[in-house]
Amino acid sequence: MQNPGGPFGQVNRQNFGQPGITDYRNPHLAEAMKNLGYVQKFGVGIQYARQELQKNGNPPLEFTVEDTHLLVILRKKL
Template sequence: MKYIPQAQVICALYKGTEKITVLDRKDLIGDLVTIIDEAILFLKKHLNLRYEIKEIRRKEILEILEIAIREAVVSAVCHRDYFEKGANVMVEIFDDQVEISNPGSLPHGMTLEDFGKKSITRNPIIASLLHHIHYIEKMGTGINRMREACKEAGIPEPEFEITGFFTILFRRKTSGNFGINIGINIGLNETQMKITELMK
């Protein structure tokens, strides 16, 4: 950070669907691994959580599965254009979507059709570091993992926008069906079932 001050991640939570009112913001500065982990924690703090109770222990399910947001954040940090000094990696949460963007378009020689099939890195030293600590595989598999995680969560597949920035966009569940899912094999009595339905 002393030598590359633009190597930071800005996390923001907005009220509504526009960049007007900021409810929470965190500027992440430090080593790349800490920045990645802190950005993921910020997302987990503000995304909806569903509890699925089918056994004795409840299962916590994030509305956008952690594997998807992790892949997106790691990709943004790994593949950003670090020569662009006037922009940062952005992690932005709106009521209807999550946007994770990084300065820089696709690496030279890659197109959207190559996603999930080929791997080209803009920053090979950073990619090598993240590969050695098992954050990436350097095989172009991250895109497919994000797509599969979104299918599993019941949300649309991520969308990709390419301008001077590369943006990954996740659509959020805006209906009120994200809450508690109680398995019928837990043995709840009638009163408990009514309470559960009211909570849902």
């Protein structure tokens, strides 16, 4: 999966993916999505994905974090 936007705000290449480190390009949109039920909790998605992949026997997520884009590789279990 590739996102055309790189890290934003307090999130940078060094701390990307650490639990609780979050920032939003549009905080109003993020809050609206939470109020509408599309988001349960901010800042836990990567941690949750890692846990579920490990429980399922999948290899860990692979990230390439650049200033202009983000690449996440999700591999199937062998």
